[in-house]
Amino acid sequence: MPLSKTELNHADNFLYYINKSIKQKGYMLYQSGGVRYRYFDPDTQNLHFQVKGNVEESYQVQINLSLSPEPDFFSDYDEEEDSSCECIYFEQELECKHVAAALYFILHNKKSDFKKILSDEPKDQKSDKITAFPISIPCSLEEMDKFHELIPDDPNNNYYDANLKSVKFLENGIIYYVSGYSYMDELSVTYDEGQVTINGSIKRPHLVRAGLKWLKIRFEGKDKRELGLLTREQREKMILMEVEEMGLKEQLKDPLSAMDFVLHDQRIIMISSGELNGLVNLDQYKSNFTHYLNQAKIKSLGMGSFQDTKEVDIGTYNVAFAFCYNQWGSFTEIIPFMAKGSKKDPEAFSVKFERLDDPHDIRLKRNQDLERILFLRDRFQKSLLNKSSMNPFDQFREFYIAAKEYPLFVFKGFQYETHKIRKAHFDKPLEAFKANAQLLIDKGGVIYNIRTIIEFGDNKYDLAELQDQIIFTQVFAVYKNQALLLFDSERLLKLLAFQMKNSFIQVLDKEFDQYFKHILLPMASFIEISDKTGTLKESENPGPLQKQLYISELNGLILLRPQVKYAESAFSNPLEQSTIIDADNKAIYLRDEDYEDEYVEFLRKLHPNFKNAGSQGLFYLNQDSFMKDLWFFKAFEKLKSEQVRVFGLEKIKIKKYNPFPPAISMEFGSTQDWFEVSAKVAFGDQKVKLKDIKKALDRDQEFVELADGSIGVLPQEWVKKFSKLFRSGEAEKEGLKVPKTLFHVLDEFEEAQSFPEVIRELEEKKAKLAEFTQIKTAKIPKKLKAELRKYQHTGLNWLNFLQEYQWGGILADDMGLGKTLQMIALICKLIEQNKKAKVLVVAPTTLLFNWRNELEKFAPHLGYFVHHGNRSDSLEELSQHQVILTSYGLVINDLPLLQQIHFEAIIADESQAIKNTQSQRYKAITKLKGKVKMAMTGTPIENSLAELFAQMNFVNPGFFLSFKSFKDNYLKPLKNGDREILSELQHKIKPFVLRRTKEEVLTELPDKTEEYLYCVMKPAQRKIYDAYRNEYRDYLLKKFEEEGAENSKMYVLEGLTKLRLACDATNLVQHTEAANESVKIEMLLEHILEKTGKHKILVFSQFVKMLALVQEKLEDNLIEYAYLDGKTSLKERENVVQQFQQDEKKRVFLISLKAGGTGLNLTAADYVYVLDPWWNPAVENQAIDRCYRMGQEKHVIAYRMICKDTVEEKIMQLQQAKSKLAKEVISEGDSFLGALDRESMLALFE
Structure with missing residues (x-):
């Protein structure tokens, strides 16, 4: 028997949906004899074909003609597929030329009895x-x-x-x-x-x-x-x-x-x-x-796309969205498009229609939230095609809320015309209305008449009269291509689509009971019913009302469906519009909307996920969210206090909790370097190991899973105690060991009182710690050639106290407060106590001459050696010196040599240099042997708290156990704004970090003014900047899609660097403009020549090429200057600094930020210009403080030069947030800045 007419129509319709070019390829493949029919499978109703391939010799194709090609949007999703092919193109596009060829084979062999043709393969082989x-x-x-x-x-x-x-x-x-x-x-x-x-x-x-x-x-x-x-x-x-x-x-x-x-x-x-x-x-x-060298090519950013756009078109196009239907009236997609208005009405859509692809197209008049809207549109599109698990109704609502400021149209053309749209495809924009519906029941004689009424705006329409005027989709309805109707309930929308064919029905009197029971009652749960016949009598609420919550489980989700009980057989769902009917006596109860709204508001507050949920008449959580932080325990307590009856909980497959409180016993011991802690925890007869409690707390769970399958709940007091213990201790077999430097952690455990030896040692430690506020005054070394200020003497007292107990510390005083002098005083004291003591000072190469000068000035009696340049490779020769000065780089190179010396002290200057625990610097310096280790830095935290770990771990090894421990116990909670953890960290490091600011201790310093100098780009520079910004933004969007935001940060930094260079000067980037411009250099020269008189000026830039451009302009204007960058040798560096300080003619000092930001004393200057601010304010503050330090007598004015409306303004905002970072831990502070997310990174390119 040949294929039926319906099946052939389905084949024809399948073919219609396939892309035109693919259909043509499929027809050619069929014509060339590339299709062989194999067999019909009666179990699946699939026709099987073998079709010739290109990559592979052939592909297996299946066609199912029992399925309609028209999607039924009002039924549940069906996983059956109408066609399939093994080729990779089909996997990605759900269509291919092989399927098209098979469909042509069917349509050209209509009379063949496909269902009788047997398979070439034996059945047993197939199975x-x-x-x-x-x-x-x-x-x-x-x-x-x-x-x-x-x-x-x-x-x-x-x-x-x-x-x-x-x-x-x-x-x-x-x-x-x-x-x-x-x-x-x-x-x-x-x-x-x-x-x-x-x-x-x-x-x-x-x-x-x-x-x-x-x-x-x-x-x-x-x-x-x-x-x-x-x-x-x-x-x-x-x-x-x-x-x-x-x-x-x-x-x-x-x-x-x-x-x-x-x-x-x-x-x-x-x-x-x-x-x-x-x-x-x-x-x-x-x-x-x-x-790599053969392949690598530098890609220049072209300006073509910018130049191709006529200047008259910039900012003239309006944006809108259109709904497209197929020939059956089914909604298929949302089209974004743009068009220009007319002279009379620039906001209209009049000419030059085209599909919108780029949300940052410079022709757009406005693009507010457009990138997000297009993303939501794409996400909705996937849900519409069943390519995602998300609900199309919910996704459309999210799209509409975001896009409602833009006009919405109905596209009047065919689907294939959407790629070339015209004005003729559109009428007036749609007007949006919130819509509702009700069933209206009246009666004539022995017949009930039931009508469906649609309500929107001030209008009420009988659905029966709107047959050709209204289109229902699965997410909205459109009336006369003029009104967009939005319904709150997906179930109501589906019902109305169903009612289109049954919008007016009549029911015999004798059959009304059946209609009431099987149709009206189920409908009442999501549509209002108005009965004019008196059959359903309106009745007052019998009261009292009862709140109920039904809990069930589906595919790993916990569903929570609320209900309000009005009578024994009358209920409402407060999340849906419905009519409350008492099935027993056919009574309609008026809804108590205030009571139901209060119930819904209470439920929404139970969990953050409930805030905007409920469109399907229920709330839901996955099991992890249901169990996290014992949410369900706490939620059910609230439900109980609100007198909500909960049903179905006993059917949920969640673990029951153990009724016994935990019995906890602890033991404490002491070894040379550690306190040992072990604990026994039991819930009734169920015992728990300490490592199991740690695992639970690591997962942010306040409960442990017991051997019998139940859950043991940990009291909040013990959650805090154990958490602090695990953050400070290192797991070992069945217990923990706590470093003795962290003895204060044991203070919170009363159980330690039963162990006298441990208590005695704790008291001794606490007595020593108490002395931190009453440190003994250290005698200033006799041979120190300096008069210490009061705060510097306090610093020496602190350093001396630490070294006496062999603890390390970080001297983190503000720049310019004499950290080097304080440390030289400590060195003198150490050598005064032990003539054979040897001290190693490790500093950046640029600071070695500074240390040499300071030692000769303040401690000429010390024997020092600069291990640099023509350095010694002899252990015997090195050992002859009391103080060895070397660089971080040479510690790496000469580690085997330096490891052989046992130093009394190792001092790391500018210790932010070892902030990265993965760096060779950090690994090398931590391998050196020293009785005590000290660090010096004006910026203990430049970018993130991870830097604090590295420096603390250098001065007190094992202080934070491991970086993973530090990250899990401190970084993650602090990122979430945990104030308690912040307080704990501050308390923990306080004894080992000393920081004073200039404002605190140098009251005699003159004022310092810091200002932003805003520069407005001229058109040519702005044009180049905008082109780079737009191109990089598009590039980053692509990279985020391909590699994810986290893996694309290197491209973000590359883009930011390009934009900053374009802000400095157009000479620094490739472009096709006729001339170069730099508004910053123009303004800087104006200040040097006209506004700063005879004052001396420091000019900092991160880019040496920018300094070279400034050099040219200074020479053109016969202005004498000094210059320093990373290539300047130590000897030249010293000479050029002295020249600037002493020579009145050298008014300007050009300095690269990296090479001259630290270790220079330039108090002759009182004006500072930072040409290209970066988002690390600590580096710029160090640069400014080259002149704002002890010895400065003039008012210092510092300018950060910012190009208006550029990435530099956004960096300035980041700076203001980042400047709080160091204060949060070292002193006080609020929550600190986390890593930039995808949106934050893209915002820099707005």
């Missing part, structure tokens, strides 16, 4: 095919070489090409993340006691077989060695072999962390990490680098 994961294969580790032979293979399945994106190692297996089948899929291979299991996220049978094929081919080749990495034991064995082969096994503290396995160029390879991080295969590295 033997593997169709689903997981698959288990017996195989021992010794047999892995031949494992590929054991993987099942389908000889007809040649499709296996896929890209391996990443891998993840499990305890006993590997997960492969591959793309090429359908977006991103997982394939895992795991081993367990002689059994290998292959699993995956792929569901389609032919793709399951394709995944197996991919693994089979992978394990046939060189990649079969990956099967030797399945277990952790195998991987560790291979690492140890590699390390041993290098001859490094004995030299490494942790050989297992010295190598790691990563994916590179589709292969799993072993790379160096940990202590060997950065170790390279030199031959390979040279080869790669040569290849």
Whole structure:
């Protein structure tokens, strides 16, 4: 029997939906004989075809003509597919030429009896095919070489090409993340006691077989060695072999962390990490680098797109959105478009219509929130096509709220015309109305008449009269292409679409009871009912009302459906518009809207996720949110106090809580360096280990899962105690050990009173700590050639106290307060006490001459040696000196030599240089041997609190245990604004950090004024800047999409650097304009020549090329100047500073911010210009303080030069937030600035 007319119509309609060019390719493929019909499957109703391919020899295509091509938006989502093909194009686009060719085959062979043609394959062969994961294969580790032979293979399945994106190692297996089948899929291979299991996220049978094929081919080749990495034991064995082969096994503290396995160029390879991080295969590295040099090309940013736009078009186009329907009247997409207005009405849509692609098109009159709106439009589009799990109704509401300031139209053309739109496609914009509906019941004789009434604005319409005037979609309705009707309830909208064919019905009197029971009652839950017949009698509420909440579980979600009980069989859902009908006596109760609104408001406050939810008549949470922080316990207590009856909780598969309070006993002990703590915790007869409590608290849970499956709730008091203990202690077997520098942590444990030895030691420690506020006055060393100020003597007292107890500290005084002098005083004191003592001072290279001068000035009796330049490589020679001065770079290079000396003290100047724990500087300096370690810095925190960890860990090793511990215990909570943790951290570091500001101690210093000097770009410079900004913004949007915001920060920094250069001078960037401009240089010269008189001026820039441009202008104007950048040698540096300080003719000093921001004393200057502010205010403050320090007698004026309406203004705002960062921990402060997120980064390019 041939295909039915309906089935042929479906084939025709399927073909209609396919893209025109794909249809043409499909027809040519059919004409060339590329389609072979195979068989009909009566179980699935699929017609199976084999179609010739390009990449593969052929593809399997299936067509199901029992399914309608027109989407039914008012029924639940159906996972059945009308067509499928194995080719990759179909996987991505859900259409391809192979499907089109099969459809042409059907339509050109209408009379063929497709359903009688049998398969070429025997049935048993078909049924033997593997169709689903997981698959288990017996195989021992010794047999892995031949494992590929054991993987099942389908000889007809040649499709296996896929890209391996990443891998993840499990305890006993590997997960492969591959793309090429359908977006991103997982394939895992795991081993367990002689059994290998292959699993995956792929569901389609032919793709399951394709995944197996991919693994089979992978394990046939060189990649079969990956099967030797399945277990952790195998991987560790291979690492140890590699390390041993290098001859490094004995030299490494942790050989297992010295190598790691990563994916590179589709292969799993072993790379160096940990202590060997950065170790390279030199031959390979040279080869790669040569290849890079041959391939690398600098891409210049073209100005074409900017120049192609006529100046008259800039800012003249209006934006709107249009709703598009297919030929069946079904809503298919939202089209963004733009058009110009007329002279009479510039806001209209009159001429030059085109589809909108770029939200930052410079022709747009306004683009407020347009990028977000287009994102919401795309997200809605995916939900509409069932390509996401999100609800289209909710997604459209979010789009509409964001886009309601823009006009909305109905597109009157065909769908294929949307790519070339014209004015004729649009009428007037739609007027939006909130809409509702009701059922109106009246009666004539023995017949009930039921009508559906639509209400919006001041209008009421009988739905029966609107048959050709209203279109219902799954998310809204449109009346006469003039009014957009928005309904609160998705269920009501679906009902109205259904009612279009039944908008007026009549029911016999004798059948009304059946209609009432089976139709009217269910409808009443989401539509208002008005009965004019008296059959349903309006009645006053019998009272009292009762709030109810029904809880159920669906696909891992906890659903909470509210209800208000009016009578035994009369209920309302306060989240929906409905009529309350008492089924027993056919009474209609008036809703108590105030009572229901108060109930809904109460429910919304129970959880943040409930705030804007409820459009489907319920709230929902996933199980993690339901359980987090014992939310459900707290919520049910509130429900109980609000007298809400809860139903269904006993059916939820959540763990029950243990009725016993925890019994906690603790033991304390002491060793040379640590306090030892162990604890026993039991809930009734259920015992809990300390490590289990730590795991729970690490997951932010205030409960522990017990062995019997119940939950033990930890009291808040013990949550705080244990949290603080875990933040300070290091896990060891069944207990913890706490560094003795953190003895105050044990103060909170009353249980420690039972251990006298520990208490005695704690009291001793506390007595010592109390002396921090009453530190003994240290005698100033006799040979120190300086008179210490009062605050400097206090600093010496503090430093001396720390070294007596062999504690390290950070001297973090403001720049210019004489930190070097205070530290020299400590060095003198140490050598006064022990003539053989040796002190190492490590500083940036640029500060070594400063230390030399200060030592000669204040402590000429000390024997010092500058280990730099022609340095000594003899231990004997180095050991002859009392003080050794060297740079951070030489500590790295000469570490083996310096490690042989036991120093009395190691001092790190400008210690922010070791803020990165992964840097070679940090790793090298922490390996030196010193009885006490001190750090000096005016900016202990420049960018983030992570810097504090590095410096504290240098002066007091183990103070924060590990960086992971510091990150988990402090950084993450502080990012969330945890004030208690901030207070704890302040208290913890306070004894070891001393910071005084100039305002506190140098009251005799003159005033300092800091101002922003705003510069307005001229048209040519602005044009170049805008072009770079727009191009980088588009580039970043693409990168965010491809690599994610977190992995794209390097591109953000690249873009910011370009924009800052464009702000400085157009000479610094590539462009096609005729001339170069720099408003900053013009304004700077104006200030130097006209506004600063004979004052001396410091000019700082981060860019040496910018300083070179200023140099040219100074020479053109015969202005004498001094110059210093990173290439200036130590000797030249000293000379040029002296020249500027002493020579009255040298009025201007050009300094690169990086080279001259620290270690210079330039009090001859009283004007400072920072040409290109960056978002680290600490660096600029250091630069300004080169002249604002002890010895300055003049009023200092500092200008930061900012180009108006550019990224520099946004950086200025970031600066103001960042300047609080150091104060938050070192003194006081509010919540601190977290990392920039995607929106914050994009905002810099607005």
